[in-house]
Amino acid sequence: MAMGTVPRKWVLLLYNISFLNTPLPIFLTGFSMWRYLPVVFCTLAIGFGSSARAAQEPVVLASIKPLQLLAAAIMEGGDEPGLLVPVGASPHDYSLRPSDLKRVKTAGVLFWVGPALEPYLQKLASQLPAGAIEQHFLEAGEGEASAHGHGHDEAHHHGEADLHLWLDPDQGRRIARTMAAVLATRDSANAERYQRNLERFEARLDAVIERNRLRLSLPAERHLFVFHDAYQGLESFYGVKIEGAVTLSPEMQPGTRHLLQLRQRLQQAGPSCLLTEPQFPSAMVKRLTEGLDIRLGEIDPLAGNVPAGPEGYLQHQLQLVERIADCTRPTTQ
Numbered sequence: 001m002a003m004g005t006v007p008r009k010w011v012l013l014l015y016n017i018s019f020l021n022t023p024l025p026i027f028l029t030g031f032s033m034w035r036y037l038p039v040v041f042c043t044l045a046i047g048f049g050s051s052a053r054a055a056q057e058p059v060v061l062a063s064i065k066p067l068q069l070l071a072a073a074i075m076e077g078g079d080e081p082g083l084l085v086p087v088g089a090s091p092h093d094y095s096l097r098p099s100d101l102k103r104v105k106t107a108g109v110l111f112w113v114g115p116a117l118e119p120y121l122q123k124l125a126s127q128l129p130a131g132a133i134e135q136h137f138l139e140a141g142e143g144e145a146s147a148h149g150h151g152h153d154e155a156h157h158h159g160e161a162d163l164h165l166w167l168d169p170d171q172g173r174r175i176a177r178t179m180a181a182v183l184a185t186r187d188s189a190n191a192e193r194y195q196r197n198l199e200r201f202e203a204r205l206d207a208v209i210e211r212n213r214l215r216l217s218l219p220a221e222r223h224l225f226v227f228h229d230a231y232q233g234l235e236s237f238y239g240v241k242i243e244g245a246v247t248l249s250p251e252m253q254p255g256t257r258h259l260l261q262l263r264q265r266l267q268q269a270g271p272s273c274l275l276t277e278p279q280f281p282s283a284m285v286k287r288l289t290e291g292l293d294i295r296l297g298e299i300d301p302l303a304g305n306v307p308a309g310p311e312g313y314l315q316h317q318l319q320l321v322e323r324i325a326d327c328t329r330p331t332t333q
Contacts, residue, residue, distance in 0.1 A: 058108025
């Protein structure tokens, strides 16, 4: 029978079905519409199956913002990692709230620096539900690698632990590699995506490192002092010389004797730069630098003002070096 002679009720045009991503015209002739209901149900099943697979991605929780940024780079294209210690709070002495306890205990993956920085997580991390993974990157004390039942990254330096290891780009790279391996173990269905994201992250990090080295290539015209003794990794990686710190530990207020000694060093150094941090009081800095040739800047090792996302860690690396260069180097190149 020619197409033009077929009654209209015998011809059904199904076009641009909402369950499909691409337009698909189907001409049905001589058959009842009911025969094709299984196709619709099958399509629905595929859609629900995709949603179910997406829902199976583990809930990932990072203790601090820099780890959240690294996890976001590896998880790009999927769910976003959560953050435990809020921006503006110090991870050194944070007090967990009941809601924090619930989030940790329901996480599928917990990334944290380690008991040396976050002692309040040590016991809690061992109480995760079956199938969950906790991964920390430093041990207590000197940071020596040790074997235990949970994940552990042995990439850090031996000897005295650098609690702010993420500031070192090499350590950031190693943390990202560990995260990719952990996530692939916990969520094997997306292992290829994690690996692709890791490769993309490393390539972008190489470009950032090259840009930062160029930014620091001009000789410093001011001596560099910092508020918090936290930048050993950044200092050693880029060859930046830090003359001194206002406080060795954020949990301890510097004593009068230490401040007097530091002020004397600032006077002897001549033109200098002091990088403060948003978490610490400015009144102390004012008393310390009053009457001296000091250029002030602000730097945040915890990336508080960096937008969370796949590019966040790279943006933080650029920001750190930019703040150091702006404060110690000539303003024009």
